[in-house]
Amino acid sequence: MNILLTGIDGYVGWPTALRLSKTFPSARIIGVDNFARRRWVEASGCVSAIPIASMPDRLAAAAARGFTNISFIQGDLTDLDFVYQLIRMYRFDVVLHAAAQPSAPYSHIDGARAAFTQHNNVQSTLNLLWAIHESGLDATCHVIETTTMGVYGAPEFEIPEGFVTAEHKGRRDRVPFPGMAGSWYHMTKAHDAAHLYLANKLWKMRVTDLRTAIVYGAETEETCLDPRLATRFDFDFYFGVVLNRFCAMAMTGHPITIYGKGEQRKPQISLEDCVQSTVNAVALAKGAAFDVYNQATEPVAIVDLATAIQRGAVPLGLDVEVVHIPNPRVEKEEHAMTIDTARFRELLPSPKFTVASATEGILTALLPYRDVLTRHRDRFMTPA
Amino acid sequence: MNILLTGIDGYVGWPTALRLSKTFPSARIIGVDNFARRRWVEASGCVSAIPIASMPDRLAAAAARGFTNISFIQGDLTDLDFVYQLIRMYRFDVVLHAAAQPSAPYSHIDGARAAFTQHNNVQSTLNLLWAIHESGLDATCHVIETTTMGVYGAPEFEIPEGFVTAEHKGRRDRVPFPGMAGSWYHMTKAHDAAHLYLANKLWKMRVTDLRTAIVYGAETEETCLDPRLATRFDFDFYFGVVLNRFCAMAMTGHPITIYGKGEQRKPQISLEDCVQSTVNAVALAKGAAFDVYNQATEPVAIVDLATAIQRGAVPLGLDVEVVHIPNPRVEKEEHAMTIDTARFRELLPSPKFTVASATEGILTALLPYRDVLTRHRDRFMTPA
Numbered sequence: 001m002n003i004l005l006t007g008i009d010g011y012v013g014w015p016t017a018l019r020l021s022k023t024f025p026s027a028r029i030i031g032v033d034n035f036a037r038r039r040w041v042e043a044s045g046c047v048s049a050i051p052i053a054s055m056p057d058r059l060a061a062a063a064a065r066g067f068t069n070i071s072f073i074q075g076d077l078t079d080l081d082f083v084y085q086l087i088r089m090y091r092f093d094v095v096l097h098a099a100a101q102p103s104a105p106y107s108h109i110d111g112a113r114a115a116f117t118q119h120n121n122v123q124s125t126l127n128l129l130w131a132i133h134e135s136g137l138d139a140t141c142h143v144i145e146t147t148t149m150g151v152y153g154a155p156e157f158e159i160p161e162g163f164v165t166a167e168h169k170g171r172r173d174r175v176p177f178p179g180m181a182g183s184w185y186h187m188t189k190a191h192d193a194a195h196l197y198l199a200n201k202l203w204k205m206r207v208t209d210l211r212t213a214i215v216y217g218a219e220t221e222e223t224c225l226d227p228r229l230a231t232r233f234d235f236d237f238y239f240g241v242v243l244n245r246f247c248a249m250a251m252t253g254h255p256i257t258i259y260g261k262g263e264q265r266k267p268q269i270s271l272e273d274c275v276q277s278t279v280n281a282v283a284l285a286k287g288a289a290f291d292v293y294n295q296a297t298e299p300v301a302i303v304d305l306a307t308a309i310q311r312g313a314v315p316l317g318l319d320v321e322v323v324h325i326p327n328p329r330v331e332k333e334e335h336a337m338t339i340d341t342a343r344f345r346e347l348l349p350s351p352k353f354t355v356a357s358a359t360e361g362i363l364t365a366l367l368p369y370r371d372v373l374t375r376h377r378d379r380f381m382t383p384a
Numbered sequence: 385m386n387i388l389l390t391g392i393d394g395y396v397g398w399p400t401a402l403r404l405s406k407t408f409p410s411a412r413i414i415g416v417d418n419f420a421r422r423r424w425v426e427a428s429g430c431v432s433a434i435p436i437a438s439m440p441d442r443l444a445a446a447a448a449r450g451f452t453n454i455s456f457i458q459g460d461l462t463d464l465d466f467v468y469q470l471i472r473m474y475r476f477d478v479v480l481h482a483a484a485q486p487s488a489p490y491s492h493i494d495g496a497r498a499a500f501t502q503h504n505n506v507q508s509t510l511n512l513l514w515a516i517h518e519s520g521l522d523a524t525c526h527v528i529e530t531t532t533m534g535v536y537g538a539p540e541f542e543i544p545e546g547f548v549t550a551e552h553k554g555r556r557d558r559v560p561f562p563g564m565a566g567s568w569y570h571m572t573k574a575h576d577a578a579h580l581y582l583a584n585k586l587w588k589m590r591v592t593d594l595r596t597a598i599v600y601g602a603e604t605e606e607t608c609l610d611p612r613l614a615t616r617f618d619f620d621f622y623f624g625v626v627l628n629r630f631c632a633m634a635m636t637g638h639p640i641t642i643y644g645k646g647e648q649r650k651p652q653i654s655l656e657d658c659v660q661s662t663v664n665a666v667a668l669a670k671g672a673a674f675d676v677y678n679q680a681t682e683p684v685a686i687v688d689l690a691t692a693i694q695r696g697a698v699p700l701g702l703d704v705e706v707v708h709i710p711n712p713r714v715e716k717e718e719h720a721m722t723i724d725t726a727r728f729r730e731l732l733p734s735p736k737f738t739v740a741s742a743t744e745g746i747l748t749a750l751l752p753y754r755d756v757l758t759r760h761r762d763r764f765m766t767p768a
Contacts, residue, residue, distance in 0.1 A: 080499055134495055157550070173540040175539060176564060177550075178560045179563060183582075187578055340552070
């Protein structure tokens with residue numbers, strides 16, 4: 001089995017490579033990345049709190065620990081020729097597409113970043129789909145993409161897994177959930193989801209669309225085996241997810257700073273559970289199905305994330321303050337998001353973490369890097 | 385009033401410029417184009433059946449006929465800097481965005497064309513929206529785009545004007561219609577529609593989304609005033625719309641060739657009615673509304689288009705044969721499309737044409753160019 005993993009150098013990508021390697025020891029795992037995430041974070045004036053090794057060092061450390069079936073190719077997925085060569089050479093059985101510019105705030109900086117995010121994300125996916133199609137792999141290649149729960153926006157009903165019943169003048173039909181994303185980044189994933197749907201419809205391509213929640217956490221079973229196997233931990237305004245940023249604030253005595261009331265619930269999943277469920281998707285049956293999973297273990301109000309961190313900080317002797325400031329974003333601050341995850345619970349029957357059970361571990365993992373966080377305290381919040 | 389008209393050199397764009405000029409004589413109309421359509425058709429081995437003048441000749445002829453308020457700037461809307469300069473210089477009151485690679489079959493040729501279509505269409509719209517936003521024109525600039533009825537796909541209910549009631553587990557919400565487009569081109573317009581929706585939501589931008597039907601016809605009141613004011617008439621497989629292609633077949637004794645049964649109904653609108661309703665949209669009230677109109681005057685089955693042409697051909701003494709061949713497209717061949725156009729009928733209370741009333745005029749307009757059509761008979765159908 002040949003597996004392509006795009007975005008192997010990313011926060012989720014690298015731990016996924018290690019888990020894939022362990023789960024499918026006879027598979028050949030080809031990771032691709034252009035190292036853009038490292039550059040974006042650096043250009044934002046920040047760093048990963050937990051130091052990450054270079055790709056050659058990562059692969060050497062992985063091989064030394066028995067993860068011997070991972071190879072790496074540097075390349076840009078927006079380059080159609082590169083993607084065609086890659087797909088034709090390896091004729092993948094699985095394409096696990098995790099590469100993207102994943103930051104909503106980054107995509108909102110200006111038109112140039114919005115345009116870049118659009119091009120980078122949507123073009124990459126389109127190139128992969130067409131390369132699979134034109135290489136004659138429609139019937140044999142399983143495409144899995146980590147899109148985002150953000151494609152759903154904030155509807156006034158429980159968020160379904162991909163499809164919804166639409167009604168107009170008394171007649172009904174089951175239709176894909178509309179792209180109601182609230183940011184330019186999230187819209188790119190709504191477009192990807194629509195493209196995956198079309199590829200399945202036109203070409204009978206096997207597609208699994210993982211609508212990934214906000215992924216939090218510092219490590220997985222594999223990444224903590226060796227410092228060189230660590231994955232990145234971003235905590236800046238642009239690339240740090242909310243729980244990780246809040247943990248970084250807590251570590252440095254910076255008050256956990258919530259935009260607005262913070263009563264809106266946002267779907268969450270731990271890095272460990274995200275990686276395991278993604279790898280579980282690889283083993284799903286073949287066929288011409290278009291499967292959507294809401295890859296979330298719980299919706300949690302922003303204020304409750306803060307409370308969980310306050311509790312998790314007690315054993316470490318940290319005193320954590322919480323403050324509220326005006327919300328710069330256009331969103332429903334009291335949206336009582338409920339999420340249908342019935343299908344996802346079959347994919348991941350036993351999640352290992354909740355936000356409440358995870359915070360102490362994240363804070364503990366960050367403890368050795370407190371100085372890095374402190375040096376970059378001015379990166380926690382949006383630039384004035 | 386400064387009006388930007390993108391795609392002014394196009395089939396719909398050029399007649400729209402003339403109608404805008406006549407309707408708003410004190411407005412300044414700035415047309416933009418990169419002449420890509422001329423190159424695409426040429427690269428497809430075809431030509432416009434009705435010869436079209438160069439842009440300088442078009443503008444000179446227009447000025448001679450009293451259309452003196454049209455200017456032209458050559459440029460590519462995927463170039464962010466060009467778009468920013470353009471918007472900042474003229475601070476438009478209206479941006480009427482009609483530029484696009486509009487061919488579904490072209491977007492399906494290969495991955496490179498699909499990628500090009502994606503980039504060309506979506507990036508252009510995104511650049512316009514951001515340039516308006518960053519130029520401080522959110523509250524004053526009315527954005528109008530001709531998207532397409534094709535974003536709706538083929539649902540099992542009457543197609544609403546933009547929004548639909550979604551239901552999940554007993555709760556309901558009004559949501560944007562999902563992107564169910566059946567081609568890579570049509571998906572680009574679904575993405576544009578989602579972006580227009582987001583621009584309205586985030587920035588309170590005034591947006592009118594014209595979901596344009598298949599536009600047929602050879603001329604408008606203004607284009608037939610002078611041969612140099614003619615608009616293009618494409619009839620090749622890639623760029624000719626179905627009714628125009630069928631008319632071209634009829635003119636040359638080529639049987640009207642229908643893919644499959646041809647019982648699926650497709651929304652239609654004449655060029656004259658399309659142009660008039662688009663210009664009517666310019667005069668719509670300001671505010672922060674996101675308005676969607678199904679810019680269609682009737683849904684017509686493909687076989688009924690053929691019958692209308694047979695009838696329209698009788699006065700010209702043409703004997704027109706109709707044949708059916710296997711359908712290469714993935715579509716519902718008997719889809720009884722019904723379309724809600726209640727809002728659109730307010731925008732255009734009195735359409736001038738139906739398919740049935742238009743065909744004789746189109747055939748008559750093509751009569752002088754029968755030799756051009758005959759020389760390019762091999763372009764009517766998809767290349768083997």
